[in-house]
Amino acid sequence: MPRxxxxxxxxxxIGRAVAEELRAAGDRVAVTYRNGSPPDxxxxxxxxxxxxxxxxxAFRAVEAEQGAVEVLVVNAGIVQDQLLAAMPEHRFxxxxxxxxxxxxRVVKRAVRGMLRRRGGRIVLVSSVxxxxxxxxxxxxxxxxAGLIGFGRSLARELGPRxxxxxxxxxxxxxxxxxxxxxxELLAEYLRQVPLGRMAQPAEVARAVGFLASPGAGxxxxxxxxxxxGSSMGH
Numbered sequence: 001m002p003r004x005x006x007x008x009x010x011x012x013x014i015g016r017a018v019a020e021e022l023r024a025a026g027d028r029v030a031v032t033y034r035n036g037s038p039p040d041x042x043x044x045x046x047x048x049x050x051x052x053x054x055x056x057x058a059f060r061a062v063e064a065e066q067g068a069v070e071v072l073v074v075n076a077g078i079v080q081d082q083l084l085a086a087m088p089e090h091r092f093x094x095x096x097x098x099x100x101x102x103x104x105r106v107v108k109r110a111v112r113g114m115l116r117r118r119g120g121r122i123v124l125v126s127s128v129x130x131x132x133x134x135x136x137x138x139x140x141x142x143x144x145a146g147l148i149g150f151g152r153s154l155a156r157e158l159g160p161r162x163x164x165x166x167x168x169x170x171x172x173x174x175x176x177x178x179x180x181x182x183x184e185l186l187a188e189y190l191r192q193v194p195l196g197r198m199a200q201p202a203e204v205a206r207a208v209g210f211l212a213s214p215g216a217g218x219x220x221x222x223x224x225x226x227x228x229g230s231s232m233g234h
Contacts, residue, residue, distance in 0.1 A: 017200075
């Protein structure tokens with residue numbers, strides 16, 4: 001039977017690929033987006049995850065369209081890179097408010113229905129940067145590492161209600177974000193990847209799709225790197 005799925009931050013890149021992966025599996029899929037136009041072919045709701053009222057409104061719209069959310073994928077995130085010595089405080093707190101506290105707002109809203117149904121799937125999209133760090137990304141790395149502690153705590157808290165919580169940590173992935181990297185910086189990053197290439201969004205999406213699937217019913221609290229081997233040892 002098709003499940004009601006919501007991909008938060010699903011308008012492009014990894015999030016859009018995840019939405020397509022879940023839809024291909026036969027589920028009903030909604031996405032949220034913050035800026036620009038909604039993606040074609042998917043039920044889409046504008047939502048800023050830093051605003052609790054917008055989060056609640058987005059969930060109500062999704063629930064009215066396809067029922068209570070049974071599978072939640074949290075992919076919304078921003079970057080504001082800068083070396084720490086020059087980083088103003090607002091650049092640190094804005095990244096955490098979106099990437100980490102935003103996940104808290106979204107998951108808290110989704111869990112209400114999952115607890116009533118005694119079941120659900122939650123997948124948080126972290127980053128390889130959470131595992132190995134990156135100069136100039138102290139704010140982003142802190143937010144993505146926070147998702148791991150957040151997710152694993154929830155895995156223990158929600159497991160007795162048959163709700164699984166897992167984390168996917170993508171490495172360098174071919175998206176709009178990496179397209180803006182200077183060629184020499186991209187080459188340096190690729191030298192750190194044993195497979196010697198970037199991931200495609202669909203490759204990350206397949207890992208998310210498995211963790212969201214009925215076949216992953218005994219997997220919870222896992223951190224799954226999809227990074228070409230770059231985080232080995234972390």
